[in-house]
Amino acid sequence: MSDSTPILIDNGRLVSPADALDRPGRLLLRRGRIEAIDPSDDEIPEYCHHIDAAGCIVAPGLVDLGVEFREPGREEDETIRTGAAAAVAGGYTTVLCLGNSDPPIDTPAGVELVRRIADGAAGPRIRVIACLSEQRRGEQMAELGLLVKAGAIAFSDSPRPTGNSALLKSALDYCRMFDIPIFDRPVDPDLVNRGVMHEGRVSLVLGLAGLPTEAEDLAVARDVRLAEATGGRLHVGPVSTMGSVDLIGRVKSRGISVTASVCPHNLWHSDEMLRSFDSRFKVHPPLRSERHIEMLCAAVADGTIDAIQSGHMPRAREKKMNDLDLAPFGAATLETSLAVVATRLVHAGLMSWSQLIERMSTKPAIIAGLPAGTLTVGAPADVTIIDPDQPWTIDAAQFYSGCQSSPHDGDSVRARVIYTIVGGEIRYTRRPALEHLAIVN
Amino acid sequence: MTTSPRDATTLDADLTGIEPPPFPTNWRKRHLLDLESLTAEEITTLLDTAQTLKELTAGCRRKVSLLGGRTLANLFFENSTRTRNSFSLAAKRLGADTVEFSSAGSSVAKGETFIDTAKTIQAMGVDWVVTRHGTPGTPHLLARELECCVLNAGDGAHEHPTQGLLDMLTIRQHRGRFDGLTVALVGDIAHSRTARSNMWGLRKLGAHVIVCGPATLVSPRWEELGFEVAHSLDDILDRCDVLNLLRIQFERFSSRPFPSVHEYANRYAMNGRRMRRCKSDILIMAPGPINRGVEITPEVADGPHSVILEQVTNGIAVRMAALWLMVGASVAGEGDVRSHQGGEDA
Structure with a gap:
């Protein structure tokens, strides 16, 4: 993934919490790596792409902890190619792809297939979260050791919750041998029968079956207890309730290494949106009430919640064009996550840009065990350039994703990705192609 | 007009x-x-x-x-x-x-x-x-x-807005007003569209609405929305001007919300004994179909206070x-x- 032409990013504000960096500076990328921060004029090669990043934030590329790219078998929702295009348009340079395709990615051959298709997609780095259980049935462990060998970097049956506690405990134990994390979407399956939205006042009035918060809280409680008992690496997410925040905060204070993430849509819209009966608001985790939203935002800001993941769960239009019982959960979120989080948290004064980059790049990279999320010299040249103040209106019809359903369609946001650079190659830009081809020196 | x-x-x-x-x-x-x-x-x-x-x-x-x-x-x-x-x-x-x-x-x-x-x-x-x-x-x-x-x-x-309206029309024909009336909706509130339409409509026109039924079928959240919640029919009987008896929608349950029909009928069925504790001009309504012996006994359904067939008209x-x-x-x-x-x- 290295481009022969070096890139000089000039006049930007370098923001990288991993490097304690938040200041004006320039960045030189060469041979797929970060070559230098603030290079002297002598160090700058004669021929290079010159990007004027005046007014922009230059940050390590965003890392997503779990997208669904539906290939093979569910290409009507999203292919790896359309998903990859959506990811780089959203500023992501690495995405972890879930194995809930058809067939599910529960064999080394499946991992290999996804990796090969991903290599041709010219998007972000795509890493595989393989299925935790055989056939994703939630009964027996998949061949975890062989899957690691094939390149899987985490295991999960998500979006299906791991209902079987014995399976989860064994897998946490077993994966200690590989130092590989298990991701669980915390839901107690017995408590969510046919639910389509947050269980609360609004679901009561609308007569819609609810997803109670305790279904998530119970699963989080079980998950963190099993992590403590086994010493295995566990990531719970996405979470969406006050109860989850409370439990996670308490186990962290006891020094247990559990990490957690949230989705941007759970930081913004409430269950009131379901009054429209529009299936674009049927997302998972469900849009909850204002109290939960406020608590989640505070937990993201204070670091109780480690990471923000897009929750990209694309579903074809013909599936979403239905009533709330029949339409599947899901939405395209890769292209809106950064703007939604920046608008909701940074511009609202709840956290800084540095904190945003930490939640969307640095921490996810650490959780996934990847050498990303940093602007250290020698690190892979994965960089996202963001105009922090650019206002725009989200229009799902313009998405690169194969899915045009979004809970944020029509929302006004501020902050936009201008460049996404993966391994020193420009994979996405909103600027005319020739503008950055100026030759310096 | x-x-x-x-x-x-x-x-x-x-x-x-x-x-x-x-x-x-x-x-x-x-x-x-x-x-x-x-x-x-x-x-x-x-x-x-x-x-x-x-x-x-x-x-x-x-x-x-x-x-x-x-x-x-x-x-x-x-x-x-x-x-x-x-x-x-x-x-x-x-x-x-x-x-x-x-x-x-x-x-x-x-x-x-x-x-x-x-x-x-x-x-x-x-x-x-x-x-x-x-x-x-x-x-x-x-x-x-x-x-x-x-x-x-x-x-x-x-x-079920037309059901709510026809229930209200029936009440108005008998009482001529909603102000000051206490109307209880009894039974499976959780699964009832008739209950919701009645609740909003009656309250907008000034009636006091009680939702009554087993705790598994009557959410305490209705109180947050300004409705009175009751779990004992006997406790509210003497205050009610209208009782609207809803059918238990067995087909919608994933797990049984009460131990048995026998126990339900014991607590919530409108029968002759309960009728004697009501106001003398109580109206007995039911959106139907009615389950005789479950939410209502025949002597009440066919008795002088029943307006069930007027509702249909x-x-x-x-x-x-x-x-x-x-x-x-x-x-x-x-x-x-x-x-x-x-x-x-x-």
Whole structure:
């Protein structure tokens, strides 16, 4: 993934919490790596792409902890190619792809297939979260050791919750041998029968079956207890309730290494949106009430919640064009996550840009065990350039994703990705192609 | 808007010549989706219009051609006999044609979405789509997609606005007001669209509403929304002016919300013993179908306080009013329905 032409990013504000960096500076990328921060004029090669990043934030590329790219078998929702295009348009340079395709990615051959298709997609780095259980049935462990060998970097049956506690405990134990994390979407399956939205006042009035918060809280409680008992690496997410925040905060204070993430849509819209009966608001985790939203935002800001993941769960239009019982959960979120989080948290004064980059790049990279999320010299040249103040209106019809359903369609946001650079190659830009081809020196 | 009761001399008159009532000047709504979003004034207009049309068509054997040349489509994705027939009769009594559609054996069984099915029916040229569906919000989605009027005949556990209106019309005919009345809805509130429509409608017009039933079927959150919650029928009996006894919807349970029907009947069935503790002028209502011996015993269902069959009669009046008002609003300014048969243009 290295481009022969070096890139000089000039006049930007370098923001990288991993490097304690938040200041004006320039960045030189060469041979797929970060070559230098603030290079002297002598160090700058004669021929290079010159990007004027005046007014922009230059940050390590965003890392997503779990997208669904539906290939093979569910290409009507999203292919790896359309998903990859959506990811780089959203500023992501690495995405972890879930194995809930058809067939599910529960064999080394499946991992290999996804990796090969991903290599041709010219998007972000795509890493595989393989299925935790055989056939994703939630009964027996998949061949975890062989899957690691094939390149899987985490295991999960998500979006299906791991209902079987014995399976989860064994897998946490077993994966200690590989130092590989298990991701669980915390839901107690017995408590969510046919639910389509947050269980609360609004679901009561609308007569819609609810997803109670305790279904998530119970699963989080079980998950963190099993992590403590086994010493295995566990990531719970996405979470969406006050109860989850409370439990996670308490186990962290006891020094247990559990990490957690949230989705941007759970930081913004409430269950009131379901009054429209529009299936674009049927997302998972469900849009909850204002109290939960406020608590989640505070937990993201204070670091109780480690990471923000897009929750990209694309579903074809013909599936979403239905009533709330029949339409599947899901939405395209890769292209809106950064703007939604920046608008909701940074511009609202709840956290800084540095904190945003930490939640969307640095921490996810650490959780996934990847050498990303940093602007250290020698690190892979994965960089996202963001105009922090650019206002725009989200229009799902313009998405690169194969899915045009979004809970944020029509929302006004501020902050936009201008460049996404993966391994020193420009994979996405909103600027005319020739503008950055100026030759310096 | 008032119409004097018809006297005996008009009984045999040619009813097609009857002067229709003036169209209410304040009516704008083209769809009847729920009572939660209607104002007290709109609900009163619906009830007044229903009363007028009921009197206009009372005892007649002929149609009033108020809606002649128009077509109603019944689009039912859930079983129904009384509501569907009630809408059909209401349409026919005002001179409209009806077309029936039910999901069994239709294109829905072939995989078509309900929106496509509704659009197909609309393309055949209909003025109203009356829809019943197991999922809340389906009429609201149709109202956004269709040009014609959409009337909700029940959407899952959400609302059943014409049922709410006919219950209210029945109460008003007996009490003449809602202010100061205490109305208890008893039974499976959780799964009841009738309960929700009654709750909003009654409260908007000033009644005090109690929802009563087992704790598993009556959420404490209703209190946050301003309704009184009770779990013991015996505790509220002597305060109630109206009891509306809802059916237990066994088909909707995933796990049993109470130990047995026997125990339920013991706590909530309206029987002769409980009747003796009620106010002397209590009204006993039930939206039906009734389960005799579960929520109501035969001596109560068939007793002097029961208005269950009046509710059914009022159902047609309410639906006539809804059909006329909705289609009237959608042709506003065209002088169509409003001036039809010589009525005044509003």
